Amino acid sequence: MTVGIPKGLLYSKYHVFAESFFRALGTNVVTSPDTNKVILNEGVQHCVDDACLPIKIHHGHVQWLKDKCDYLLMPRFMSLEKRKSLCPMFCGLVEMVKSSVDGLPPLIDSPIYSLDKKRLLEWALLSGSIFSRDKKAIAHAFEYALDMQRRHPTVLNDEGYTQRIGLIGHAYNIHDAFVNMNLVKKLHAMGIGVVTTESVSRIDIDIQTRRLYKPPFWYFAREYFGAAVSLCKNRLVDGFIFVSAFSCGVDSVVIELIMQETDSFPFMVLKVDEHTGEAAIDTRIEAFGDMLKRRVQNDNHCSADGKHMPCRQGVF
Ligand code: SF4
Structure with missing residues (x-):
């Protein structure tokens, strides 16, 4: 039996767990390649027009994999935290793809409530029962997969750079080099380190979100707001780049919240969709990097006349 795992959406977050789990149950695992132009074109062709870029790309990965496996993993993420909702695209993804x-091929599409270990085990027992009748073996594979996941965190937290930028946004925009056009590599080439939201502890995220009059009920909005404000207030980065998918409602809210809370802190939003050109992105990254360097040279973020230097860039 071969299980196909598409490299779309939250793949970078769960792939170690999923691959370890299915391999421990004696199956082969095949994944789609890293996102590329072919995958993107397939996704655009096989997805509704008004979906966001990450959803289209996920369709492209499914299209690439569907004839190469006996079962296809289609993670139906319903909730990752109590009383916090995920974007409806996640809950309805299976129906969209179908x-x-x-x-x-047959889908492994049991709902995932990753609220705690017990709820996640429910998913494992349901999904694992396709390949084994032995509940103990499934539970053992689950424990093994959890352990492997813990050993492979997805965090980026560069040390040894004089300047560091916080990369904010969904994992599928930050960790997919095709979507963000090699942003991390480009920043490194400019001598700028990168810090991602996963480096901020849950306690710090909670402290920052509690300051809001009404904490966002979207799980992702809460994560990005809390992490960005914590990085800013603790002076752990010199600026932010928010990589956002065009038409994402969650992003448009959280970007506003972060901007209001971090005042004049350097902040740039890169909007991406299937038509985004790399040259325009490069120009903006270079301009943002130059501006950060000028701020350091101008003694603690102030220009010669004592005023704050302009540091916001508009939305692309
Ligand atoms: S949160 Fe935004 S980017 Fe992510 S799937 Fe939903 S609409 Fe798309």
């Missing part, structure tokens, strides 16, 4: 992609 209605847009023909010739799918």
Whole structure:
């Protein structure tokens, strides 16, 4: 038996767990390649027009994999934390894919409530029962997969750079080099280190979100707001780049919240969709990097006349 795992959406977050789990149950695992132009084009062709870029890309990965596996993992993330909601695209992803992609193999699509270990085990027992009748073996594979996941965190937290930028945004925009056009590599080439939101502890995120009059009920909004404000207030980065998918409602709210809370802290929003050109992104990254360097040279973020230097860049 071969299980296919598409490299779309939250793949970078759960792939170690999923691959370890299915391999421990004796299956082969095949993944789609890293996102590329072919995958993007397939996704655009096999997805509804008004979906965001990450959802289209996920469709492209499914299209690439569907004839190369006996079962296809289609993670139906319902909730990652109590009383916090995920974007409806996640809950309805399975139905979207089913209605847009023909010739799918059987799907592993049990709902995932990753609220605690017990709820996640429910998913493992349901999904694992396709490949084994032995509940003990499934529970053992689950423990092994959890252990492997703990050993492979997805955090980026560069040390040894004089300047560091906080990369804010969904994991599928930050950790997919095709979507963000090698942003991390480009920043490193400019001598700028990168810190991602995963480096901020849950306690710090909670402290920052409690300051809001009404904490956002979207799980992702809460994570990015709390992490960005914590990085800013603790002076752990010199500025932010928010990589956002065009038409994402969650992002448009959280970007505003972060901007209001961090005042004049350097902040740039890179909006990406299937038409975004790399040259324009490069120009903006270079301008932002130069501006950060000028701020350091101008003695603690102030210009010669004592005023704060302009540091916001508009939305691309
Ligand atoms: S949160 Fe935004 S980017 Fe992510 S799937 Fe939903 S609409 Fe798309």
